[in-house]
Amino acid sequence: MSKTEEKVAAIYRDVFSKIEPRRDVPDISLTFYPYVNVNNTIRVRDGRVIVKISTLMEDAPEGVHTALALILVSKLLRKHVPAAADRAYKRFISSPDFREKALSHKREKGRKVIGDPRGDVYDLEEIFDGLNAEYFDGGLKRPSIGWSAKRTFRRLGHYDQAHHAIIISKSLDSKTIPAFVVEYVVYHEMLHVKHPTVHHNGRRYSHTAAFKRDERAYDHYDEAESWIDRNSHRLKEIAGAVGSKKRYWGLFD
Numbered sequence: 245m246s247k248t249e250e251k252v253a254a255i256y257r258d259v260f261s262k263i264e265p266r267r268d269v270p271d272i273s274l275t276f277y278p279y280v281n282v283n284n285t286i287r288v289r290d291g292r293v294i295v296k297i298s299t300l301m302e303d304a305p306e307g308v309h310t311a312l313a314l315i316l317v318s319k320l321l322r323k324h325v326p327a328a329a330d331r332a333y334k335r336f337i338s339s340p341d342f343r344e345k346a347l348s349h350k351r352e353k354g355r356k357v358i359g360d361p362r363g364d365v366y367d368l369e370e371i372f373d374g375l376n377a378e379y380f381d382g383g384l385k386r387p388s389i390g391w392s393a394k395r396t397f398r399r400l401g402h403y404d405q406a407h408h409a410i411i412i413s414k415s416l417d418s419k420t421i422p423a424f425v426v427e428y429v430v431y432h433e434m435l436h437v438k439h440p441t442v443h444h445n446g447r448r449y450s451h452t453a454a455f456k457r458d459e460r461a462y463d464h465y466d467e468a469e470s471w472i473d474r475n476s477h478r479l480k481e482i483a484g485a486v487g488s489k490k491r492y493w494g495l496f497d
């Protein structure tokens with residue numbers, strides 16, 4: 245372990261002895277790990293506690309490391325996570341500085357595979373430009389846009405802020421999907437470009453009131469919503485997931 249890792253591991257030993265004072269403090273191996281996203285894990289292997297913390301946390305203040313240690317150790321021991329620790333950690337990772345750091349880290353680490361915007365049936369760039377002219381006065385800067393590699397059905401589209409990219413599920417690139425449905429999903433993702441995620445008290449708000457208001461401005465809003473509701477089986481079929489027990493949930497991100 246590096247010097248910083250040793251220092252942070254000492255915090256974990258401290259937390260273990262506070263949460264379970266009557267037990268011996270276990271051996272702890274702690275490493276900073278270059279996860280693409282902010283991710284921190286704890287597990288036990290051969291009686292040793294293995295802690296992996298995102299490299300993004302490396303220079304976090306001691307108080308934040310203590311908060312994170314309380315969260316991870318409580319989870320490991322199936323104890324209630326102290327609310328104050330939860331708040332302190334979330335406040336830290338939702339601060340503008342940290343978020344900027346996390347985004348640029350993701351930009352560097354995460355390779356994004358974006359498929360061709362021209363599908364077998366629908367051309368996403370064409371759809372984007374049409375919607376842009378109609379609903380945004382042509383003012384939205386076009387991000388990378390493309391079809392997903394897999395025909396997913398649980399998530400029909402998402403906007404990746406780090407890579408400024410819209411990815412639409414390949415399941416929608418089919419003659420059996422009406423154009424207004426594909427457009428609706430693209431339109432939804434375009435609204436994520438227009439209304440960036442808001443962070444407030446450590447929580448993320450992607451679908452704000454303003455977002456939802458704009459969403460309803462889409463000409464075929466009701467029609468598209470109810471089509472998607474009624475056709476989850478069709479989407480599953482296209483995705484080759486008919487037997488899947490997975491319920492259809494979370495249309496968009």
Ligand SMILES: [Zn+2]
Nearest residue numbers: 436450496497
């Ligand atoms: Zn969304």
